[in-house]
Amino acid sequence: MDLENQRRVKELTEKYGAENIVVVLGGAEAEAAGLAAETVTAGDPTFAGPLAGVQLGLAVYHIFELKEQVDAEIYEEQISMMEMVLDVPAINAEVGNMRDSHSKYGK
Amino acid sequence: MFPVIKGAAYALFHTPNILLDHGTTQTVERAKNPNSDYLKALPEHLRSFADCVDYAPNQAYIGNILPKSLEQVAKPWYENSRKGANRFGTRGEIMPEDEFYGVMKLVDSFDLVLIEEKFAIEVKELLAKHPAFAGANLSKLDKTSDEATIARQVEAHVAEPLRLGNRLVGCVRQAHDSDESLSAHIIFENISAMASAVVSVRNLFLKAGLDPRAVDYIIECSEEACGDMNQRGGGNFAKAIGEVVGCVNATGSDTRGFCAAPAHAMVTAAALVKAGVYKNVVVVAGGATAKLGMNGKDHAKKNLPILEDIMGGFAIWVSENDGINPIIRTDVVGRHTIGSGSSPQSVMQAIVTDPLDRNNIKLTEVDLFAVEMQNPEVTVPAGAGDVPLANYKMIAALGVKRGDIERADLNSFVEKHGMPGFAPTQGHVPSGVPVIGLAREAMMKGEIKRAMIIGKGSLFLARMTNLFDGVSFVMEANPGTTKQATGGIDEGEVRKLIAEAMRALAESLSDAK
Numbered sequence: 001m002d003l004e005n006q007r008r009v010k011e012l013t014e015k016y017g018a019e020n021i022v023v024v025l026g027g028a029e030a031e032a033a034g035l036a037a038e039t040v041t042a043g044d045p046t047f048a049g050p051l052a053g054v055q056l057g058l059a060v061y062h063i064f065e066l067k068e069q070v071d072a073e074i075y076e077e078q079i080s081m082m083e084m085v086l087d088v089p090a091i092n093a094e095v096g097n098m099r100d101s102h103s104k105y106g107k
Numbered sequence: 108m109f110p111v112i113k114g115a116a117y118a119l120f121h122t123p124n125i126l127l128d129h130g131t132t133q134t135v136e137r138a139k140n141p142n143s144d145y146l147k148a149l150p151e152h153l154r155s156f157a158d159c160v161d162y163a164p165n166q167a168y169i170g171n172i173l174p175k176s177l178e179q180v181a182k183p184w185y186e187n188s189r190k191g192a193n194r195f196g197t198r199g200e201i202m203p204e205d206e207f208y209g210v211m212k213l214v215d216s217f218d219l220v221l222i223e224e225k226f227a228i229e230v231k232e233l234l235a236k237h238p239a240f241a242g243a244n245l246s247k248l249d250k251t252s253d254e255a256t257i258a259r260q261v262e263a264h265v266a267e268p269l270r271l272g273n274r275l276v277g278c279v280r281q282a283h284d285s286d287e288s289l290s291a292h293i294i295f296e297n298i299s300a301m302a303s304a305v306v307s308v309r310n311l312f313l314k315a316g317l318d319p320r321a322v323d324y325i326i327e328c329s330e331e332a333c334g335d336m337n338q339r340g341g342g343n344f345a346k347a348i349g350e351v352v353g354c355v356n357a358t359g360s361d362t363r364g365f366c367a368a369p370a371h372a373m374v375t376a377a378a379l380v381k382a383g384v385y386k387n388v389v390v391v392a393g394g395a396t397a398k399l400g401m402n403g404k405d406h407a408k409k410n411l412p413i414l415e416d417i418m419g420g421f422a423i424w425v426s427e428n429d430g431i432n433p434i435i436r437t438d439v440v441g442r443h444t445i446g447s448g449s450s451p452q453s454v455m456q457a458i459v460t461d462p463l464d465r466n467n468i469k470l471t472e473v474d475l476f477a478v479e480m481q482n483p484e485v486t487v488p489a490g491a492g493d494v495p496l497a498n499y500k501m502i503a504a505l506g507v508k509r510g511d512i513e514r515a516d517l518n519s520f521v522e523k524h525g526m527p528g529f530a531p532t533q534g535h536v537p538s539g540v541p542v543i544g545l546a547r548e549a550m551m552k553g554e555i556k557r558a559m560i561i562g563k564g565s566l567f568l569a570r571m572t573n574l575f576d577g578v579s580f581v582m583e584a585n586p587g588t589t590k591q592a593t594g595g596i597d598e599g600e601v602r603k604l605i606a607e608a609m610r611a612l613a614e615s616l617s618d619a620k
Contacts, residue, residue, distance in 0.1 A: 028492055028497060029490055029491070029492045031490045032490035032492075046404075077450065077452065078450040078452065079450070080452070080508070081451060081452040081455070081501060081504045081505055081508060082451050082452075082501070082504075084500070084504035084507065084508075084514075084517070085497060085500040085501050085504050086497075
């Protein structure tokens, strides 16, 4: 996860409280999405950004996991094409694993 | 009449020492953690020039093999190179670092590049034998400096080193003592961009038989900015490049747009030729030192060679319709507009299907799509996925949503209308343009009729807008358009007929007198 996004997640969490934050990912690869999920729960695994060593434990989901929560028309317009292109089960499994292992909220 | 593409040349530059000193992944790491394990391990992962030349995707970039043939090369490609490959290709070359340093000296107009005497003699000999530098004035290489002077400047941090392993062979000096836009680092970056562009243009002259004096206009579309503190991106690379390669009758300008810049530049070049403003326009870009070793940490961690040890460059000649070379359909141009929306769907629709729909061309009637052609062996280990494959699948998925393609045919569409990625991850370099050369040749041979070249850019990286960008255009085999504009009769023939009629009229009038 890039350093700027880490900074924004950290600031928003400090402002609103970890229990009130949900991070929605749009990563195109299971590994990259998993790393982002790990970053906002267990801390930056690369130890490069503001979340290095910071265990926020946030609720984190990939947008594919939230299909049922999204207006069907908007999902169709914004996401359905990528759903055809990407490895959805692998992405969902990776983000789900990170959430189960490190999230304090939203399980 | 539509303008044509008369030639395209491509060059790679194997620059492992520049990677160590100037790639941003390395410079940031060195500033933060100079003793890091990555920096210590890095030299062991660097490739030799021979390995870089043999590497199949690099051979595809310079035209010696077709990208499609990469499907037959066992993976990982870096372990299955065909040894003894040629550094010169049908569409360009792969240049070693020593020759590249020599070119950096040749393009320098302000005595900012210093080179050591013995090295200068060696590199002058090399460039004197280089086919793309035949007849070039190499006298700047006679102006040399002693090693102590060079070392002193580097140690005083007023110059960036030119190294070949442990050997210091030169340096690039700062051009001002307090202007950050003219620091040694920026000057190094800009002279590298210019030198790699010059080699690309020289290859275009050589391969396409273009006379530098025939060039009217140059559009440079790399990702660097040259200027000073009062106009940081003032420019103008294009004219500076043109001066070095002898385009005495040309002027030019720089076009920017992140990775989409080359597609913007091509559309602009085509428009200028179609409007009759200029006859011959060259679109050119050199490489980016910053991106060398960009994903090096992932490559080293996964025990891969550092595959981003090359800068890229290209040069494309856009000219008046000759009835032979492939045309640029200036009426089939796609653009992601400010109001297009940013979801992948709306982006692909704006760039790919909207322009085709406006011209009643079906998705399946485009033989070849040129998307972002990044080499997947570089991006997959870094977690960025197979970029071209994802783009091809997006085009196919859009086709499925529109009903152009059956869901079951998604993969076969990708197979038929796409190709594996083969271009270096230099931002602007992989974005559509690497395919222009091979598409042009395939059209000349009658193998394909139509290709769509797509450039996409991440404008949000500059923090000025959250918008994405994308531009596309269509290339087509030339239907012999010199006869088309006048309904099947050659324009010259029409002129001749009118002239004859006028002469006959004049004669009949004078006879009547």
